Amino acid sequence: xxxxxxxxxxxxxxxxxxxxxxxxxxxxxxxxxxxxxxxxxxxxxxxxxxxxxxxxxxxxxxxxxxxxxxxxxxxxxxxxxxxxxxxxxxxxxxxxxxxxxxxxxxxxxxxx
Amino acid sequence: xxxxxxxxxxxxxxxxxxxxxxxxxxxxxxxxxxxxxxxxxxxxxxxxxxxxxxxxxxxxxxxxxxxxxxxxxxxxxxxxxxxxxxxxxxxxxxxxxxxxxxxxxxxxxxxxx
Numbered sequence: 224x225x226x227x228x229x230x231x232x233x234x235x236x237x238x239x240x241x242x243x244x245x246x247x248x249x250x251x252x253x254x255x256x257x258x259x260x261x262x263x264x265x266x267x268x269x270x271x272x273x274x275x276x277x278x279x280x281x282x283x284x285x286x287x288x289x290x291x292x293x294x295x296x297x298x299x300x301x302x303x304x305x306x307x308x309x310x311x312x313x314x315x316x317x318x319x320x321x322x323x324x325x326x327x328x329x330x331x332x333x334x335x
Numbered sequence: 336x337x338x339x340x341x342x343x344x345x346x347x348x349x350x351x352x353x354x355x356x357x358x359x360x361x362x363x364x365x366x367x368x369x370x371x372x373x374x375x376x377x378x379x380x381x382x383x384x385x386x387x388x389x390x391x392x393x394x395x396x397x398x399x400x401x402x403x404x405x406x407x408x409x410x411x412x413x414x415x416x417x418x419x420x421x422x423x424x425x426x427x428x429x430x431x432x433x434x435x436x437x438x439x440x441x442x443x444x445x446x447x448x
Contacts, residue, residue, distance in 0.1 A: 227377075257436065266339070266426055266439035267378070312377055321366060321430065322391065323437060325377030 225250045229313050229326035236303055236333055244298040244329050246287075246313035254315040256280075256289050256296040257323070261310045270298075270311070305333045337361065339440035341427050347446045353415040356443045360408070360429030366390075368437060369402055369412050370426040378426055384410065414445075422447045 230245040248256065255274045259267040271280030276291035285300045296313060313326040340359040348354050360367050365386050370378035381400065383391040387407040395402070399418070404410040414421055424444050428437040 259439075264441070266341075266441040267428075268439070269436045272436060314377075318434070321434060322380055322383065323368075323378075325379075327375070327377050 225254070225315060225317060225322075225324040227313050227315055227324055227326035229329050231327075231329070233330040233332060236331070238305055238333055238335050239302045240333075242298070242300040242303045242307075242331070244311055244313075244331070246296045246298065246326060248294050248296065248313075248315050250294075250315055250317060250324075252317055253291075254317045256287070257314045257316065258285070258287055258296070258298050259312040259314060259325075261312065261328070263309070267312065303331075303333050305335055307331060308333045339427055339429055339438055341425075341440035341443055343443055344441065345444050345446075347448065348417055349448050350419055351416040353413065354417055354445065355411050355413045356425050356427075356445075358410045358412070358427030358440060360410075360427070361431075361438055363431065364429035364438070365407075365432040366430045367404055367410050368428040368430075369410070370428065372424040372426055372442070374423070381412070417445075417447050419447050421445060 226249045257272045258270040260270045271282040273280040273289035279288045287298045310328045310330045312328045314323045367384045369381045372378040381395045382402045384404045402412045424442040426442045428439045430437045
């Protein structure tokens, strides 16, 4: 079956630090990959996505590259801000059933 | 465009009571999903509708949970009777007919006493 494994948190960084949150997946076929972000008290928002191998998704300074050979989709940002504090979820979607499979989430806290 | 609307935002009930949640998806979105998100975990799909038909309810505890989407637009999720382990955030999401990313509402936080 499908599964997503995320770097365990919580992660605490200082403002302007470099961020990496690891994500690996197991899936049949060729899934699409997503990062969602959840701010306190809110629902999930799509942050970025990639639909095929070697695609790079990017948004708001965040990037992730779909690596088929390592089955990974690590999230990176060069310089984090306090406003990036949130929970980040990696997810995959297999076409045909449109079901999202989520990782357990990584809580990120940025301190000034 | 208006997002996915959910109500109520918060609900506190005692175990063995009943509760219902409401969701109005983004206009024109054919597919609607209900997820359960337990504290510290990722969302888990409970049920998926395509228009007013059920596509997948394999993870729905059918002895106590029910959901409907009668006119293919808004949807309700009901729990009867509630158990302590049902304490969670219940998220509704929708996606357009041609596929594409799911858009989530802000969720209903349910606490069972």
